[in-house]
Amino acid sequence: MKNFSKKEYQRIVSQHEKSPWVKNLIWAFTVGGLICVLGQFILTTAKDMGLSKEDAGCVTSMTLIFLSGLFTGLGLFDRLAKRAGAGTIVPITGFANAIVSPAMEFKNEGFILGVGAKMFVIAGPVIVYGISSSIICGLIYYLLKGGAPL
């Protein structure tokens, strides 16, 4: 076994602490990819059961939201998220987690301003900017098309 001097050891440790980004990247890629594979499985199954493309998409989102809400409640989601980072945040699972997690945490502030309000700490901005940008782009699209039927 090689003997490291204290200085050398600290240098190596700090190097690893400074650049965990490769490890983070691999975790995010793998876990995020696997969540999408699960989504693909639900999507394919729903389509095979005769649902339309839109409905199958809805069922996929709802199932993933349900599962990630449940796993957040059980405390399993955060354990995975600690390692997977963006791999659990970016898929729709992260959106559901962002709703359940603060709602649970602020339960002691009451059911109206605790649970009811804190649910939207992160989900709120997502919905606000998602809808606003879709309306602005939609308006431009509508005008470019000549503003046909009213």
Add this chain to the structure above:
Amino acid sequence: MMPYLNAFLFGGFLCAVAQLLIDFTKMTPARILVLYVTTGVVLTFLGLYNPLVELFGAGATVPLTGFGNALANGVIKGIGEKGLLGVISGGLTACAAGISAAIFFGYLFALLFSSKEK
């Protein structure tokens, strides 16, 4: 097996990009989610995102860019059916199931479970 591989690769890619943003720009997760949704909306209106959905399936729809894609497709569909009114109503119509599910299940699980003391 191809659809699964495609979903894995593109979904993983979108998450990897977000991870790089977190590690190198110190963007918070909330900002990343907002960035992804609006990017999904804009790319869809530019006609660039739906081809990705065709190619990568759930790899393109499950990440939050897919939420933006669903909103934008809803608005485009709404415009086709109702014109100007569809600009406003189309987005949420298309995403009604996802948003309602997220709110209701979120509320339900928050009632059922409590966060663990640290």
